[in-house]
Amino acid sequence: MEGPIVPLTMLRNGEAGIVVSIRSGHGGGRGCGFERRLMDLGLTPGTKVTVVKSAPFHGPLEILVRGSRLALGRGMAERIFVEIEKV
Amino acid sequence: MIKKKLVIALAGNANVGKSVIFNHLTGLHQHIGNWPGKTVERAEGTLYFKGYTIDLVDLPGIYSLSTYSLEESISRRYIAVERPDMVINVVDASVLERNLFFTLQLLELESPMIIALNQVDVAKRKGIEIDVNRLEELLGVPVVPTVAVKGIGIFQLLEKAIETIEKGQAEERVKVKYGKEVEERISDLTKMVENTRSQYPPRYLAIKLLEGDEEIVNEVERMEPSIVQHAKKLASELESIHGNSCSTILTSERYEVAGCIAREAQKIIPPRRPTAEERLHSITTDKIVGYPIVALTLLSMFYAIFVFGNSASETLSKIFYGTEPLFAKIFGTGIFGALIWGGVIEGIIAGVTIALPYIVPFYFLLYILEDSGYLSRIAFLMDNVMHKMGLHGKAFIPLMLGFGCNVPACLGCRIMETERERLLAAFVTTLVPCAARTVIILGLVGQFVGIQWAFALYAFDLIVIFALGRIAFKILPGEPTALIMEMNDYKLPHLRTVLKQTWFRLAEFIKIAFPLIIVGSFSLKLAEIFGMLEKIASFLSPVTVTWLGLPSISGITLIFGVMRKELLLVMLATLLRTTNFAEVLTPLQMVVLSLVAMFYIPCIATIATLIKEFGLKKALSITIFEIIFAIGLGGVASRILAMIL
Numbered sequence: 001m002e003g004p005i006v007p008l009t010m011l012r013n014g015e016a017g018i019v020v021s022i023r024s025g026h027g028g029g030r031g032c033g034f035e036r037r038l039m040d041l042g043l044t045p046g047t048k049v050t051v052v053k054s055a056p057f058h059g060p061l062e063i064l065v066r067g068s069r070l071a072l073g074r075g076m077a078e079r080i081f082v083e084i085e086k087v
Numbered sequence: 088m089i090k091k092k093l094v095i096a097l098a099g100n101a102n103v104g105k106s107v108i109f110n111h112l113t114g115l116h117q118h119i120g121n122w123p124g125k126t127v128e129r130a131e132g133t134l135y136f137k138g139y140t141i142d143l144v145d146l147p148g149i150y151s152l153s154t155y156s157l158e159e160s161i162s163r164r165y166i167a168v169e170r171p172d173m174v175i176n177v178v179d180a181s182v183l184e185r186n187l188f189f190t191l192q193l194l195e196l197e198s199p200m201i202i203a204l205n206q207v208d209v210a211k212r213k214g215i216e217i218d219v220n221r222l223e224e225l226l227g228v229p230v231v232p233t234v235a236v237k238g239i240g241i242f243q244l245l246e247k248a249i250e251t252i253e254k255g256q257a258e259e260r261v262k263v264k265y266g267k268e269v270e271e272r273i274s275d276l277t278k279m280v281e282n283t284r285s286q287y288p289p290r291y292l293a294i295k296l297l298e299g300d301e302e303i304v305n306e307v308e309r310m311e312p313s314i315v316q317h318a319k320k321l322a323s324e325l326e327s328i329h330g331n332s333c334s335t336i337l338t339s340e341r342y343e344v345a346g347c348i349a350r351e352a353q354k355i356i357p358p359r360r361p362t363a364e365e366r367l368h369s370i371t372t373d374k375i376v377g378y379p380i381v382a383l384t385l386l387s388m389f390y391a392i393f394v395f396g397n398s399a400s401e402t403l404s405k406i407f408y409g410t411e412p413l414f415a416k417i418f419g420t421g422i423f424g425a426l427i428w429g430g431v432i433e434g435i436i437a438g439v440t441i442a443l444p445y446i447v448p449f450y451f452l453l454y455i456l457e458d459s460g461y462l463s464r465i466a467f468l469m470d471n472v473m474h475k476m477g478l479h480g481k482a483f484i485p486l487m488l489g490f491g492c493n494v495p496a497c498l499g500c501r502i503m504e505t506e507r508e509r510l511l512a513a514f515v516t517t518l519v520p521c522a523a524r525t526v527i528i529l530g531l532v533g534q535f536v537g538i539q540w541a542f543a544l545y546a547f548d549l550i551v552i553f554a555l556g557r558i559a560f561k562i563l564p565g566e567p568t569a570l571i572m573e574m575n576d577y578k579l580p581h582l583r584t585v586l587k588q589t590w591f592r593l594a595e596f597i598k599i600a601f602p603l604i605i606v607g608s609f610s611l612k613l614a615e616i617f618g619m620l621e622k623i624a625s626f627l628s629p630v631t632v633t634w635l636g637l638p639s640i641s642g643i644t645l646i647f648g649v650m651r652k653e654l655l656l657v658m659l660a661t662l663l664r665t666t667n668f669a670e671v672l673t674p675l676q677m678v679v680l681s682l683v684a685m686f687y688i689p690c691i692a693t694i695a696t697l698i699k700e701f702g703l704k705k706a707l708s709i710t711i712f713e714i715i716f717a718i719g720l721g722g723v724a725s726r727i728l729a730m731i732l
Contacts, residue, residue, distance in 0.1 A: 033155055036334065037571055040151035042185050044339035045331065056374040059471040060480065060570050066346070068182045069368075069576075071467045073479055073569030 003084040008049065008061065008077040016050040017082030019043055024079075034076065042066040049082060093141045094169075095248060098162060098193060099177035100186055101148030102460075102575045104205045104235040106130070107584050108177060109145040111241045117143075119591050122161050127501075136245055144171065150185075152192040153334075154302050156504065166198050168286045173248050174200040180210035180217055180232070181576065184349040188342055190226065191263050197288045199256045201229040203244050208234045209576060212364075214356045222352040227260035236581045261348075265340045268328055272297060272321040279317065283310045297322050298334040364577040371464045372574075381465055384456075389490065392448045396522065399444035407436040426612055434608030437651065438601055445522040446596060449491035450589040457484075458580035463572055470570050476553065477560025478503070479570035482512045489519030493693040494596055496521075497700060507565040510701055514709055515556040517689040517697070520548050523652035524685050530656050532681045536674045536732075544678070548685055555716075599699070600692035607650040607691055634722045635683065636729075637676055645683070651690050655680075675732040679725045687717035 005020055022035050022043070042065050043049065052062040052069070061077045063070050072080075097105050109117070113132025122129045130145040146165065147158035154160040166174060176193055178186040193200055202222075210217060223230045231247050233240030265273065276293035285292055285306060295303035296318035308315045322333040329336050361369075371380055414432065418424035456462045462484055470480030481502055489496035493516060500512040520528065533541035560567070614620055620643045624631075627642035635641075640662045648655035660666045668677060688710055689697065697706035 034568065034571065036153055036155050036338075037150075039335060039338040040153065040155065040188070041571065041573070042188065042342060044342050045335065046339065047342070053372065053374075055372070055468055055470060057471050060467055062372065062467065062574065066182075066184045066342075068185045069574045071463070071470070071480070071570055071572045071574050073470060073474070073571070075567075076569035076571060 005081055005083050008051065008063070008072075008080040008082055009054075009074060011051040011082065011084070013051060013053045016048055016085045018085060019045050019047045019049060020081045020083050021045060022080050038076070038080070041070060042068065043080065048085070049080075091139050093139050093173070093249075093252065094144065094171040095141055095173045095175060096144045096146055096166065096171040097175050097177060098146045098166070098189075099148065100150055100179060100182075100189055101573065103148070103177045103179040103186065104233075105145060105148060105177045106588075107235040107581050108175075108203060108205070108233070108241060108244070109143065110584050110587055111235065111238055112245065113143055127157055127161055137249055139249065150189060152189070152196065153298075154300060160302060163196070166193070166196055167291075170198070172199065173252050174198045175203055175244065175248060176200055177203045177205050177235075180204050180207045181213050181215055183210075183215070183217065183353055184342075184346050187345040187348055191261075191341055191345055194226070194228070194260055195263060195288075195291050195294060197291065199251065201231065201244075201247055201251050202226070203235075203240070204230050204232045205235050207232045208237075209578070212358070212362055213576075214358045216354045216356075218352050218354075222348070225261060225348045225351055228256070236579070263341055263344050265337065268325060269297075269336065269340065272325060276314070276318055276321065279314050280307065280311075283307060283314070285310070293318075294337065297325070298337050300334075367577050368464070368574070371461065372467055377464075377468050381468055384461070384465075385487070388452050388456075392445055392452065392491070392522075393525075395448045396445040400440050403440040403444065404436070407440060422616055425616065426609070429615075430609035430612035431605055434604045434650075435601070437608070437654065437657070438597075438604045443593075446492050446495070447589065447593060449488075449522075450495070450592050451585065453488065453491075454585040454588045455580045458578075458585055460575050460577045463574045466570070466572060467574065474567070476511070476515060476556030477563075477567045478508060478512055478515070478556070479568065481570065481572060482508070482515075485512055485516050486519060489516040489521060490525075491522055492596070493517050493519065493521050493689060494600060494696050495592055497693060497696045498595065500700070504568055505565070507563055508568060510705060511556070511559055511563060513697060513700065514559055515552055517693055517709060517713070518548070518552045518555060518686065520545065520685055521652070523690070526653045527656050527684050528681050531659075531668060531677050535669045535672075536677050540674075540678060544681055544685065547682075551686070599695055603691050603695055604650060611647060611650065630718060634718065635679055636725045637680055638672070641680060645687065648684055649688055649691055651692070652684060655684055673732075675725065675728055678728060678732065679721050682724055683717050683721040685717075686713055686720065688714050 003017075006017075008017065011017055022038060024035050047065060050064040052064055054061045054074075058074055060074060061072045063072055097109055099105050109130060109132065113134050116134065117130060117132030119128055119130045121127065127147055132143045132145075134141050134143060144165070146162045149156070149159045149162055152159055152163045154163070165171075174193060176190050178190060190202065204217065204219065204222070207217065217232075219230050219232055229247050229251055231240055231244045233244055235241065264270065273290065273293045276296055277289045280292045280296070281289045283292070287295075287303070292303060292307065296307060296315065299322060304315055304318075325333050325336060331339075371377055411428065414428050415424060418427045466480035466483050469483040473480055473482050482500075484502060485496045485499035488499045496516040496519065497513045500509045500516065503509045503512050528541050528544050532544060614623070623646060624639050624642040627645075628639050631637045631642045631645070632639055641659070643662060644655045644658040647658040659668065663671045665671060672680070688694075694706055694710055697709060
């Protein structure tokens with residue numbers, strides 16, 4: 001069963017999803033750089049990501065990926081599309 | 088026995104304990120400089136072991152060897168081109184998979200290496216047990232478990248490094264095996280690049296060509312453009328098979344390998360109850376409790392700094408000024424004596440007694456916050472506030488530094504990812520009321536007008552920072568970048584590393600600021616001796632007297648303030664021959680003078696730092712803007728406030 005595909009920011013605290021794709025930012029060059037950075041930190045397609053919590057007032061997200069804890073700006077997180085994991 | 092020289096490099100992710108290992112190994116024999124022509128720090132040290140003189144290089148903490156950042160491309164070039172005799176890859180045992188991703192890239196560079204499996208104690212507490220022998224087998228390189236903060240395994244690590252250099256590295260190292268389609272194309276390209284005279288291994292070149300790595304592509308393009316064309320063709324074939332960009336495919340597959348090795352070598356039994364670090368993390372990033380904790384931490388930090396700074400400053404002044412009669416005896420009280428004392432020695436005294444007592448504890452506490460991991464939690468909570476200024480959470484760190492002194496704060500802006508953000512952060516930082524400006528605000532307004540006015544000025548400063556930051560962010564071309572930051576587990580700060588960092592920052596500050604302070608106070612003293620000061624004051628009087636409504640001598644004090652802001656207050660007292668400012672200045676004048684002092688120019692040491700970091704043009708633009716802004720603001724404020732005060 002395939003779950004719905006949503007931006008990472010749509011996940012509730014404690015929910016997990018599988019990375020499907022990362023949309024590059026507008027402006028090309030720089031956006032690609034950040035896509036690279038995310039991949040280097042382990043957010044490659046097919047990886048499980050758990051949202052631990054998000055900071056208030058549209059602050060960054062705290063996520064768990066491959067055993068490490070990352071803080072991710074909301075704008076960045078909105079570009080990461082995940083398939084919600086069925087429990 | 089012939090003494091031999093060896094070069095060993097430490098490489099690994101950020102916050103894995105690299106600098107702790109570096110400090111253990113090199114002790115006091117180290118120096119920190121920059122990579123040639125770059126603003127990236129280069130730490131180097133020397134040690135002697137078993138008849139070898141070993142040059143140890145601490146490479147910057149990075150997550151990958153792509154060319155995403157300056158640090159990464161410097162590290163890669165260093166390993167490939169300068170070829171150290173050994174690379175010690177420091178790996179955080181508690182985040183094995185992510186760290187192995189970096190290890191695999193080092194293996195692809197085919198440099199001689201061993202692994203320091205660090206923080207095995209932290210891993211154990213998190214329920215992660217690593218089979219060191221199995222990991223050694225899987226990677227084909229020696230692995231030494233260490234607990235760097237306690238010094239455990241450091242000696243064995245060094246022994247293993249030397250042993251591996253002497254014996255030569257075993258041949259059967261793991262090769263990252265990619266999928267069949269990818270492997271075919273890699274070997275195809277490898278054959279083609281074998282004859283180029285690149286310093287990188289052929290297989291590495293092939294992989295990076297497929298990934299479209301800019302540096303490598305350019306290098307090969309210069310030697311053999313047809314290879315690049317071919318690589319592009321192969322890459323687009325792969326992209327159509329997998330439906331992803333080639334660098335995504337290779338990164339994913341590399342991570343797959345890292346994941347497999349990690350799963351094979353480690354056993355995870357998560358502890359039943361969350362660890363103390365875990366609970367502390369939840370509390371300090373809590374959306375309600377988190378903020379008061381930040382406020383409380385920062386307030387108590389500043390309070391401690393000021394209490395310490397005040398008493399240390401007083402004690403030091405007493406001691407130093409006590410030597411004045413002695414100087415007068417040696418150099419006389421004529422022009423020569425006045426120049427030596429007032430121009431040189433007093434400058435040094437001012438630097439030592441005013442700047443250092445505040446800067447030293449500030450750095451010390453800041454590095455404790457950083458080393459413990461709390462600073463990244465503050466960045467997490469403050470990210471959205473910083474976003475309004477087009478910056479992200481990490482910029483909060485240099486901004487905080489700015490409250491101590493703008494010089495290190497501008498240097499601290501290096502942590503930002505892009506040039507645009509470094510400049511933006513530095514600009515905002517120069518507006519932060521540093522310790523010297525706080526001295527003026529408290530000493531003038533706080534004492535003679537009322538503490539509520541001092542606080543109002545402070546609050547107003549924060550508003551200005553925010554507003555100007557936002558405007559600069561809108562004006563500067565380019566896009567804001569988002570926060571991507573690791574939040575490592577909390578740990579007890581390692582005192583020796585903290586002290587060492589404090590010392591190096593202090594040395595850096597002294598190197599930049601002290602020559603300027605001395606040159607500056609010398610020329611001011613000259614101007615004073617030759618009676619130039621009054622002329623300057625009357626030249627400036629249209630601005631100071633007519634527009635700002637200040638007494639004419641304030642022009643002189645504003646000039647002294649450029650050297651260091653708190654000198655403004657010192658000179659005011661000297662020129663007015665009283666420290667009871669209420670006798671000679673109206674409350675309105677005191678508020679306006681403090682307001683202007685807050686913004687009117689970065690002090691000369693800060694300007695020097697800006698030039699060093701961003702070039703003359705940008706440094707001057709910031710300086711000139713702030714002069715105009717402060718004068719404009721001061722004049723308007725004096726007219727508005729005249730109705731209240």
